[in-house]
Each structure stands twice: as structure tokens, then as C-alpha cells.
Amino acid sequence: MIGSLRGEVLERELDGIVLVEVAGVGYRVHITERTLAELEPGTETFLYVHHHVTETAESLFGFRARDERITFQHLIKTNGVGPALAMAVLATHPPAALVDIIASNDVAALTLVSGVGKKTAERLLVELRDRLSLPMLDTPSDTSGSAVSEVREALTGLGYGTDEIRDVLRDLPSDAPSATLLRDALKSLGSKRA
16 A cells, blocks of 8 residues: 655646656646645655555545545545545645534534535534544534634625634634624734735
8 A cells, every 4th residue: 555655746637636756657646726736847745645445446645744644534434425525625624624623513614615515514523523532512513603603604794715714713712702702803814914
């Protein structure tokens, strides 16, 4: 089984595949869009690899960081999640953000992933919490009324992007009242845009 590759990037394909040459052999590796943007043809790279074998095909999935590969492996062990959906999850949410999403029971954030609806997101939250050994938090199963959800909705209404909102909310205490969270989030976002 292939666990990593170090070599030269020969070409990138728009469908999320990169060709990496290692000792004269070219390997086609599936990567996320974020990683695709980081890999320039003609440059050296190192990728952690998951070698995925099925009855009909073998595929390589590459990651710049070890935690991405570990998260991918947890995702594909989850019922109903194949490699394509796992890559879509990682393209939308890096591992640290995914852990935050699962820990805070954030259904809305998971539904941002292409192909994940509310029911799938709810199921993923339960299954991934067990797989990633996260503690069950004292949060209601419906987080639509929580302070963090209220602030997320308010910031979305003000035109802030998903990544900006996720990053700023990760830095704020989740147990604060919504008014305090919103004020602190706006202050933080304002300083980042200035």
C-alpha cells in the first residue's frame, strides 16, 4: 500500500487530480480543490496518501497534512460516505474546523458541503463524534436557537462569507450570549478587513 509520495508535480487537472512523478513513475492522485491550488506544475511536493482499493478500481487520495488523511479515513469508514463525499467535506472544512463543527453539533455548517442535506448532516454528526472520540456536549439536538447559530445567521445576513464566519466563531467563546458574540465577531471581522 502507498502511504506517501514525494516527487515533482507534472500536471494538474481541473477535476481535482494531480500527476506526481516519483522516480520516473507518474501517480494520479485525487486532491481537494484547496490542495490543487497549492500545487504548481514543476515544483516538488510531498503528499500523505490514502491508497483506496475496491473490487473494480484502485485510487490514490493525497493530502498536504497528516491530519487531513486521518480525517479522510475516519470519514470513509462512516456509513454512506465514500471517497468523493469525504473529499468534498475536507474541501469545505479543514480537519480542525470539522472537529469544531462536530463538537458544537453544527448541522448548518455540514450542510454547506455539496451533497450533504440536513438528515445526512445530523447522521454524520452522531457517527463522526464517536469515530473522532469527541465528548457529547450539553447542546440541544436542534441548534437553530443557539447563540452561535443566531450569530452565524446574522453575519450571513450582513454578507460575510462562510469561511470568515467559521474562522471568527472558532475564536470566540461558545457559551457567551448572542449579543456579546455578535459584537465580538463584528469587531474581529472589522479588524481583519481593515
